[in-house]
Amino acid sequence: MAEEKESEENISALHKKxxxxxxxxxYDSNNTVNVREIGTIMYSxxxxxxxxDIREFTAKVGEDFSGVVHLDKFxxxxxxxxxxxxxPPIPRSKLxxxxxxxxxxxxxxxxxxxxxxxxxxxAEPFTQEEMDEMLTAHTHQKDNVIHxxxxxxxxxxxxxx
Amino acid sequence: MGCxxxxxxxxxxxxxxxxxxxxxxxxxxxWYRQYVARTEMRRRYTWHIFQSIEYSGEQAQIKLYNFLGYxxxxxxxxxxxxxxxxxxxxxxxxxxxxEWERYFCYxxxxxxxxxxxxxxxxxxxxxxxxxxxxxxxxxxxxxxRYVLELLLETWKLLRLLPNINRISTCQSKEVTICGDLHGQxxxxxxxxxxxxTPSLEKPYLFNGDFVDRGKDSIExxxxxxxxxxxxxCDVYLNRGNHEDHIINLRYGFTKEVLTKYKIHGKRxxxxxxxxxxxxxxxxxxxxxxxxxxxxxxxxxDLGVLAKANRHNYVSALRPPKRxxxxxxxxxxxxxxxxxxxxxxxxxxxxxxxxxxxxxxPRDCFHNRSLQDFSTRIKANMENELDSSKKKENIxxxxxxxxxxxxxxxxxxxxxxxxxxxxxxxxxxVLWSDPMNQDGCTPNEVRGxxxxxxxxxxxxxxxxxxxxxxxxxxxxxxxxxxxxxxxxVLTLFSASNYYxxxxxxxxxxxxxxxxxPYVIQYQAxxxxxxxxxxxxxxxxxxxxxxxxxxxxxxHKSDLLCAFKKFDxxxxxLVSLNDWASAVESVxxxxxxxxxxxxxxxxxxxxxxxxxxxxxxxxxxxxxxNTDHIDQSLLETLYRHRSTLETIFRIVDTDNSGFISMxxxxxxxxxxSVYLKMExxxxxxxxxxxxxxxxxxxxxxxxEFMEAFRLTDKKSRLERGRSMFMxxxxxxxxxxxxxxx
Numbered sequence: 064m065a066e067e068k069e070s071e072e073n074i075s076a077l078h079k080k081x082x083x084x085x086x087x088x089x090y091d092s093n094n095t096v097n098v099r100e101i102g103t104i105m106y107s108x109x110x111x112x113x114x115x116d117i118r119e120f121t122a123k124v125g126e127d128f129s130g131v132v133h134l135d136k137f138x139x140x141x142x143x144x145x146x147x148x149x150x151p152p153i154p155r156s157k158l159x160x161x162x163x164x165x166x167x168x169x170x171x172x173x174x175x176x177x178x179x180x181x182x183x184x185x186a187e188p189f190t191q192e193e194m195d196e197m198l199t200a201h202t203h204q205k206d207n208v209i210h211x212x213x214x215x216x217x218x219x220x221x222x223x224x
Numbered sequence: 225m226g227c228x229x230x231x232x233x234x235x236x237x238x239x240x241x242x243x244x245x246x247x248x249x250x251x252x253x254x255w256y257r258q259y260v261a262r263t264e265m266r267r268r269y270t271w272h273i274f275q276s277i278e279y280s281g282e283q284a285q286i287k288l289y290n291f292l293g294y295x296x297x298x299x300x301x302x303x304x305x306x307x308x309x310x311x312x313x314x315x316x317x318x319x320x321x322x323e324w325e326r327y328f329c330y331x332x333x334x335x336x337x338x339x340x341x342x343x344x345x346x347x348x349x350x351x352x353x354x355x356x357x358x359x360x361x362x363x364x365x366x367x368x369r370y371v372l373e374l375l376l377e378t379w380k381l382l383r384l385l386p387n388i389n390r391i392s393t394c395q396s397k398e399v400t401i402c403g404d405l406h407g408q409x410x411x412x413x414x415x416x417x418x419x420x421t422p423s424l425e426k427p428y429l430f431n432g433d434f435v436d437r438g439k440d441s442i443e444x445x446x447x448x449x450x451x452x453x454x455x456x457c458d459v460y461l462n463r464g465n466h467e468d469h470i471i472n473l474r475y476g477f478t479k480e481v482l483t484k485y486k487i488h489g490k491r492x493x494x495x496x497x498x499x500x501x502x503x504x505x506x507x508x509x510x511x512x513x514x515x516x517x518x519x520x521x522x523x524x525d526l527g528v529l530a531k532a533n534r535h536n537y538v539s540a541l542r543p544p545k546r547x548x549x550x551x552x553x554x555x556x557x558x559x560x561x562x563x564x565x566x567x568x569x570x571x572x573x574x575x576x577x578x579x580x581x582x583x584x585p586r587d588c589f590h591n592r593s594l595q596d597f598s599t600r601i602k603a604n605m606e607n608e609l610d611s612s613k614k615k616e617n618i619x620x621x622x623x624x625x626x627x628x629x630x631x632x633x634x635x636x637x638x639x640x641x642x643x644x645x646x647x648x649x650x651x652x653v654l655w656s657d658p659m660n661q662d663g664c665t666p667n668e669v670r671g672x673x674x675x676x677x678x679x680x681x682x683x684x685x686x687x688x689x690x691x692x693x694x695x696x697x698x699x700x701x702x703x704x705x706x707x708x709x710x711x712v713l714t715l716f717s718a719s720n721y722y723x724x725x726x727x728x729x730x731x732x733x734x735x736x737x738x739x740p741y742v743i744q745y746q747a748x749x750x751x752x753x754x755x756x757x758x759x760x761x762x763x764x765x766x767x768x769x770x771x772x773x774x775x776x777x778h779k780s781d782l783l784c785a786f787k788k789f790d791x792x793x794x795x796l797v798s799l800n801d802w803a804s805a806v807e808s809v810x811x812x813x814x815x816x817x818x819x820x821x822x823x824x825x826x827x828x829x830x831x832x833x834x835x836x837x838x839x840x841x842x843x844x845x846x847x848n849t850d851h852i853d854q855s856l857l858e859t860l861y862r863h864r865s866t867l868e869t870i871f872r873i874v875d876t877d878n879s880g881f882i883s884m885x886x887x888x889x890x891x892x893x894x895s896v897y898l899k900m901e902x903x904x905x906x907x908x909x910x911x912x913x914x915x916x917x918x919x920x921x922x923x924x925x926e927f928m929e930a931f932r933l934t935d936k937k938s939r940l941e942r943g944r945s946m947f948m949x950x951x952x953x954x955x956x957x958x959x960x961x962x963x
Binding site for chain 1: 661
């Protein structure tokens with residue numbers, strides 16, 4: 064019985080967490096968000112879906128043709144995602160490994176051109192805007208390279224929201 | 225060399241490598257996007273925190289003002305009590321011709337030889353205006369003689385202007401429009417640098433809120449006024465909600481002037497009251513674009529606004545006074561003189577908002593004093609059940625009513641329907657905010673004006689044959705924001721408003737095509753050109769600090785709320801309960817669960833929160849706090865803005881010092897307002913801490929500093945804390961020749 068109650072509380076806590084995140088993007092205060100924000104909301108709840116995952120999930124919860132997603136549909140679907148831990152975070156060690164793979168000469172840093180090539184041409188490519196943002200924020204001012212261990216520190220800080 | 229290595233091996237090796245590279249890239253991309261999303265979340269709630277607290281401060285000021293008005297209306301206090309607060313309701317008391325000239329006369333103010341600031345001669349030339357700009361850039365101060373002369377000339381000009389400026393972009397002139405500046409001289413200098421100073425070819429329109437919060441409000445006014453005097457047909461000003469002496473009491477402008485101009489500051493402020501009331505209410509460009517500070521409502525009627533006697537609204541928070549016209553066709557406002565303060569006049573005067581009759585019909589109140597009022601409240605408090613209900617009824621009804629409701633119920637107002645309507649329209653123009661839903665609702669967050677929806681915009685523009693509304697009043701991260709289908713543009717020109725890096729400023733250029741062209745800027749070289757998202761960290765820390773202070777200030781209420789969830793008295797609450805309790809007390813509508821990890825460091829193993837530990841975390845410690853009752857300290861802290869405002873009201877000669885007796889009266893006022901008991905002993909303890917030289921007077925600033933009621937770093941308090949120097953800083957100014 065105690066366990067049931069506990070999981071009830073858990074669920075209620077999850078619901079509130081999801082609703083809080085959702086409402087930060089609900090501009091019209093009518094429990095809807097633009098479909099394009101779904102990925103952002105999922106990420107901010109600690110999930111790591113792929114672009115395909117996001118598209119699939121959005122298709123399930125979105126209203127047809129209207130471009131909005133209603134909290135009524137989002138909440139149960141997202142609760143399930145969180146309970147199942149469907150898109151678990153990628154451990155920091157893997158992230159470091161990933162950078163080392165890209166850093167062919169093992170310099171400890173990446174040049175902007177190198178990073179751009181990988182981020183914009185491979186896998187789930189960045190848009191120009193995403194790329195520009197990454198470079199302005201994280202390229203070292205003086206030597207004009209990206210020190211990825213520092214970058215990893217930033218990316219993995221405050222993980223537990 | 226291919227020995228021993230087959231082609232297919234090489235190919236597999238190559239493709240494995242390629243796959244690894246792709247996987248690596250995916251990992252990084254996904255992490256990065258997650259990071260960006262989290263940052264976006266933080267940016268949003270940071271902004272939310274600042275705005276909630278800012279607007280609730282404005283609301284608190286209006287509530288305080290209404291409360292004081294209520295007291296004034298309902299009690300004939302002893303002359304001491306009355307003098308404490310009545311003078312803020314006594315606007316424009318020097319108005320008979322000869323007295324006016326005598327009061328504002330600058331001619332006998334001598335400018336000492338040692339004065340190194342600019343000397344002005346009238347009529348002003350553009351060289352002088354530019355010279356003034358340079359002088360302020362070099363941190364010089366304009367001598368009070370020239371300030372008064374400049375303000376008098378400004379007033380003479382403003383009186384000739386209509387309520388609604390009519391601007392035209394003929395001859396391919398682009399007009400440059402600027403939003404809120406809030407005393408931030410750096411931003412104005414930056415705008416003039418980027419865009420050029422005002423001239424015949426370069427007309428400017430400034431959309432209100434020139435003062436408060438920033439530290440150079442008076443300099444901004446002097447610059448704007450001098451350019452307006454030089455180019456009266458090419459520099460336009462709209463009034464903002466901060467061009468209002470009641471608001472200035474809380475947000476720093478009053479203090480700035482009194483600090484910079486110790487001898488003549490009071491006169492300067494009085495003259496500015498007049499000037500603010502004469503500022504135009506709105507501008508229309510090419511008959512198609514409406515520019516005003518706050519916004520519109522469903523009842524906004526440009527015809528009514530154009531015909532109003534705008535100078536009757538010295539503060540937009542009050543209905544207009546009765547007026548007489550002198551034969552010289554200069555309007556004279558009646559002073560609420562000693563002789564006039566009689567029972568019949570009380571019936572006629574109105575405070576800003578009507579109060580309902582929970583305390584009984586009005587005529588049995590007239591002879592009560594403040595003392596009676598507080599005794600009555602105290603007596604009520606003895607009966608617990610009754611008191612909570614009564615407390616709620618009396619003050620909640622009075623303080624929380626929307627002005628629309630109140631206006632409609634007001635029956636014995638002396639103002640005619642026309643003036644009531646006029647007043648409401650002016651309030652709307654200066655205080656309203658747009659919202660995304662259709663309709664029009666009272667703006668309860670700010671306490672004045674309304675929220676208006678896209679349907680109202682559409683309707684208004686159609687009816688008036690216009691195409692765009694440009695307004696200010698709200699801080700926007702990018703300095704500007706379109707809404708209502710791009711038919712409403714919010715423009716904000718004070719960059720780094722909440723903190724360094726918090727937002728950009730923007731101005732707009734509008735040519736004959738009437739397509740707004742926005743230019744952004746940020747007046748700080750400390751931050752690199754980061755995107756809004758990227759500069760979140762610092763602003764976030766600021767916001768969280770302010771939020772923690774607010775939480776600490778509400779400790780007693782929070783404790784009560786927690787105990788409700790903790791019936792077994794374990795000292796622990798679950799995260800969910802913590803969040804619910806906090807929201808029920810703070811009413812800031814913030815995502816508390818998301819914020820929890822930033823606000824609560826202590827946490828038990830199973831995720832519950834020890835709330836006593838948490839309060840210790842939050843506590844604000846100070847050297848003087850030991851012998852003072854903790855809950856009194858909390859009250860002090862929570863209502864410090866209100867406390868300071870009341871101090872400044874009570875400090876009738878604007879000296880920065882109040883007597884012990886007035887100090888006690890202040891506390892009486894505050895205790896009535898807050899519905900709480902503050903004993904004489906409490907007051908003595910406080911006074912003793914401050915009045916170290918035992919001369920019977922209290923230095924307001926020292927008091928606020930001593931109890932850590934001000935924080936030099938907190939941006940939201942910056943309007944005050946920037947010159948909240950200690951008394952020794954103020955004495956330095958006494959030798960300054962320019963005051």
